[in-house]
Amino acid sequence: MEKVSVVTGVAVPLERANVDTDQIIPAVFLKRVTKTGFEDALFYAWRQDPDFVLNQPAFAGARVLFAGPDFGTGSSREHAVWALRDYGFDVVLSPRFGDIFRGNSGKQGLLTGQISEETLEAAWAEIRANPGIQATVDLVAKTVTIGEHTASFEIDDYTRWRLLEGLDDIGLTLRDEAHITEFEARRESWRPRTIPERQTAGN
């Protein structure tokens, strides 16, 4: 997982509340065998509408999503985070998030910051006035800046630390790699090994 500290990129307004994970990615895409390549599935139903915000040229290369309250509720599918990340989003800012979605985001390197309704409204107004404007999200200072507006956002210390350090679950365990290696060094020789392959006697 890559470290996240300061993100600057095109800001996108998603002016809807209660966007559940079925809207973020419909169930039909869950049959795939990959963990990437879900960019086409993001907001699949809405993107069939040419007027949908992501279909507007001004928002090409989007990285920061300003979403209405209660973003990412519903089904636990990790695919919702994969789809946002694959599309290019590094940050989602919203007044409220679904718990499971927010937990999944932290593990996959997607920054989810909680902002006030006022900050959200101000950001939406700024983007409406200047489509394609960039926002800067500073995880160290826990601030977001768009146009003349700078506001703080909330994120729990543990998730912030993991994002700043670029640690997913595996990354966290690998901080103990010296202990793993040490354990392996004293692992008894009778314990199973699949390689080299051995044949049953008589075959």
Place this chain on the structure above:
Amino acid sequence: MNNETDTRPRTGTDKARTLAEKVWDDHLVVKGEDGNPDLIYIDLHLVHEVTSPQAFDGLRQAGRPVRRLDLTIATEDHNTPTLAIDKPIADLTSRTQIETLRRNCAEFGVRLHPLGDIEQGIVHVVGPQLGLTMPGITVVCGDSHTSTHGAFGAMAFGIGTSEVEHVLATQTLPLKPFKTMAITVEGELRPGVSAKDIILAVIAQIGTGGGQGYVLEFRGSAIRSLSMEGRMTICNMSIEAGARAGMVAPDQTTYDYLKGRAHAPEGEDWDAAVAYWNTLATDDDAVFDAEVYLDANTLEPFVTWGTNPGQGSSLSENIPNPADIADPNTRASAERALEYMDLAPGTPLKEVRVDAVFMGSCTNSRIEDLRAFASIIKGQKKADGVRVMVVPGSARVRLEAEAEGIDKIVEEFGAEWRFAGCSMCLGMNPDQLAPGERCASTSNRNFEGRQGKGGRTHLVSPLVAAATAIRGTLSSPWDLVHAGVTSGQEVGV
């Protein structure tokens, strides 16, 4: 997490410990403090096509290798056809999963036994058969029936896809310790009663949630006298009691099964291993968090009548009347189950007519299971209108059975002799029940639609499956003798 390495006390600790606690302690890489999980080392990681694709993709994305290729092995089982295995797989999703596994194993260097290979088969049959499953080790797989391997005195449990990726990358898992439950089965099983009946009776007794949060240790004289195949059947279905794992302490039966297998320890390693394995049994004064007792002497052939593995009773009984059940949730569940199963309360179970018999699955597809089934059907003809399918657990079991003539017995009986795989246990391949069809199945789950949409499943032992295939109604070998179909001597009862 505390970064102090555990000293891994092997002997001389003050606290009396259970088998599960000993194996856990000896796999501690980092002891978790303040409610954090322990970091546990994994000795053996079994991989199959359904739960591994995103795990490999996660590694690829993060640029991580498989940490221990020599502790990892893959096979194809859930999706594989059991007929015409040399032809391309017709179902697109199945084919994609199989092809993805092959590509991933080739790219990362994982040992794979694909369809057509002599070591291909159900992952929980293949591990023990190769001698990779052994006492005192930790085993994981992205499949809940990984509990099977606990029969050897291993700590073995199923994991999710994110955890599969975690084990591939680190060979460890962060885990909180389990509670321990002793399930003591004393006495002697009567002829015609087998390991499957023990575990079905245990699940009926403690319920499908009774084992939640526990590792079960099966002990007592009835367990000690079981073969490894029988112990695997019992540990396999620990998950159906809600437990994460089931275990049996290793003994001479375990060692005799293991010795000489391809990956079993040899020479000095064998001696060192046995010396260690002999220390694993639960200490006499160790305390379990819960204890359950079952009398083997009075046990009869057991069968499920409902849609969860806890809804079962002795084959000699009648289908229960939900009205007699006090607890409203249990009653409602029984009512729904009987409606789905199309069964009337009070009907003798032995009068329930089946359309199909499935002999197979990771619960009951090993050579001893096939021998038991064959011993009953030998020289008989299957009941008219009953479809009987026999699916060996692995390609090697299939060959072994053929060398003993079991395939001929099956075919002369009028049953189908198939190639190895999970098959009709879960119907991910074409082996499925039609809507409304009723099946006596040696598998492990009787959930609605498990063996095919609208299919109705009765979980049974191989002996009951065989007798049922002969009579066309749920039957045990005892019923064959009573009906004069065969003599007690011929069917060993």
